[in-house]
Amino acid sequence: MSDDIAFWLAYLTNGKHLTWYASFQFTIFAALAGGALAVVFGLLGATFRNSRFAPLRLVGGFYASIVRGVPDVLFFLFFPLAFEQGMEWLLATQVCSPGDIAAQTAAWPPCQKANWLLGTPEYLILASVSLGLVYGAFASTVIHGALRSVPRGQLEAAQAFGLSARQVLWRVHIRQMWIYALPGLSNVWMLIVKATSLLSLLQIADIVLWADRLGAPNFLPTVGLVHDDWRWRYYLVLFVFYILVTLLSEKAFAAITRRVGRGVLSEEHN
Amino acid sequence: MERILAELALFMPAVLFNIYFAAASIPVGFGLAILLALGKASRNPLLSRFCRGYIYAFRGSPLFIQFFMFYSLALSLNISLWKPWGISWFVLHPLFIGPLVLTLNTGAYTAEILYGALRAVPRGAIEAARAFGMSPWQQFRSVVWPTLIRLAWPAYTNEVVFLFHATAIVYFALPVIGQQKDLMITAKELFERDYNAFLHFSVAALFFLAVSLVVFFSFGLVYRRLMRHLPAQPGLRFAPKWMR
Incomplete structure (x- = not known):
């Protein structure tokens, strides 16, 4: 025995x-960083959707509906690949001579010198960012709704007390928003936790x-x-x-x- | 333009696999969900506990892990069960095990939706039905179910779209056999050939978006039909809260 x-x-x-x-550290890191970034992107998206400037409103709405209209896996794979390629393209414009480009036989990168090799830490950060981007779209809907649920009287009272627009936003509106956003953000957090199981798709x-x-x-x-x-x-x-x-x-x-x-x-x- | 058309043609057979996975698992999953929701609401503590636990487990863990778990379980039972019975070619086939896991998964999510709707059915309506002397089956058939399905339909629409999106990870967990590739595998293989991430993934996304819109439209028509006794209901909107 x-x-x-x-x-x-x-x-x-x-x-x-x-x-x-x-x-397990990778999973935990991706979940925490992804969650924090999702709140940041969610706040940004909600701010855009509440903006008085119509194009920004459009961008906010577009972000929320397009990212949620495609599967999370697709975006999760696409973003790191696209980011890597974008960086390599930028690098190529700086370091590649025409001779290098002519010597390159493979389809990518443009020349051997512009090859950016990503390791686990880089992929982990990219994965967290793409989790944040995907679930930030969900969070932006939640926060958008929560911002509208704050009683108008509270904001008017704050204005009457002489708070500036910025103070009303940060000290009253966003402070009070959390209680309305929490049930939805809890759902988003659960989604992020479950999405961390996909890390192995990015060679982590x-x-x-x-x-x-x-x-x-x-x-x-x-x-x-x-x-x-x-x-x-x-x-x-x-x-x-x-x-x-x-x-x-x-x-x-x-x-x-x-x-x-x-x-x-x-x-x-x- | 020609390039994009050729690309669309390449993805055409692939989208059929995603549609197959969703279409094969949605009806069975719906039936399972009704049983689970009724079980969760049941007064039998054992049954209620079991259904509650099942729903919690499948909603609380990633679909990706569920795929791996059931597939490896099926693999390890191959020598002792499937092979002697001569059905391993069927049981281990992704086209069988994919819909199986999706069914178990969507059953849990849909059951939670139906359970929420079940609890929202007005008590007075059920009491009135009982006062009329209806049997429990009659109560369910003519009072509870019509209200329940109307309450649950918008959320169920989202669940169906989400299930369709979830079919994207089937072939990341299960083996790809020959040319049986879904949208994601097609996009990934094309990407590995010419490294054009923007074209291939965008086209795959376009297909997902298009099918989602079709689902929304057709489920919206059903919703309109369900709500035809009410004056001028606002229809289902594309992209409401998709919570999974």
């Missing part, structure tokens, strides 16, 4: 498993990729424990992991809603 426990402990703490545990060795590698059948005793296809067990662990994250997030959002809702009249308080 104790031998069994020692054996499984040793198996679960071997180098590959430790790398798997370490790879994330939890999904390692689960696949660890569970793959092994027939060589020299490589490690000989076992048949255990992938479903590892995926089951990830399945449970994501459910737990959802559970925890729900609890956290309930606590935040209670805290932000102090002093705001609602049905629950009456």
Whole structure:
């Protein structure tokens, strides 16, 4: 019995498993950075949609509907690729001589010197930005609605107290907006958490990729424990992991809603 | 222009796979969702718990992981079950397992929508039906269901569009067999050939957008028909809240 426990402990703490545990950092980073960026892009999008300048309004509306009209995976793949190509094109205009371009046989990059090799950190940042861009469109709808839910009287009262337009916006309007936006932002956060499972599509060795590698059948005793296809067990662990994250997030959002809702009249308080 | 037309022709067979995945899973998923929603609302604690847990698990975890989990589970049962029965070519085929997982997934999401609508059915209407002496089935058939489906339809429309979008990741988790490629795989392969990200991904996005609009339009027509007893309802708008 104790031998069994020692054996499984040793198996679960071997180098590959430790790398798997370490790879959770990528998922967590992408979720947190993506969430923060989504709020930023959401605020920007909502501001654009509320703008008095018609083209900006159009841009805001266009952003919200186009990004949500295509699958998140498509944008998630497209943005980092397009960004990389854009940077390489910019680089090519600076470093490539006509001779270099003539010598290049592959379709891309324009010349060998303009090749920008991306590693895991760069891809992680790009993935976070594209998560932020995609779910910022969702957040912008939520925030747009929340900004309109703030009672007009509050803003008028702030104006009557002599606050400038900027002060009204930052100290009253956006402060009070959160309580209306929180249920929707909680939904967006859940979407972002679930979308972090896609990181392996951008060549990041994330939890999904390692689960696949660890569970793959092994027939060589020299490589490690000989076992048949255990992938479903590892995926089951990830399945449970994501459910737990959802559970925890729900609890956290309930606590935040209670805290932000102090002093705001609602049905629950009456 | 010619380039774009050629590109559109390249994607034509691919979009059929996405449509197949969505069309194969939506009807079954809808049936499953009705059962799950009624189960969640049931007074039997065991049944209610089970349905609640199922809905929570499938809504709380990524579809991508669900694909991997069910596919690897099916693979590991291959030697002991599918092969002896001689059905492994069928069970392990992406065209079977893709819709299967999508059905399980959309069943949970739709069940949550239907459950919300079920709780919003006015109590008075049900009590009146009971006062008329209707049996539980009659109550459901003629009072609860018509109200429920009207309340749930706009949210269900979003769910269908979202499910269609979710078909984009099927072939990232399941093996691509021969020329059976969906929009995303086609776009990715074309990109790997000539590195023209803007053209290929935009065309794929265009297809997704076009089918989404068709879904919105046709579901809007159904909604109009459902609401024909009410004067001048505002129709479904494109791009309302898509929460998944």
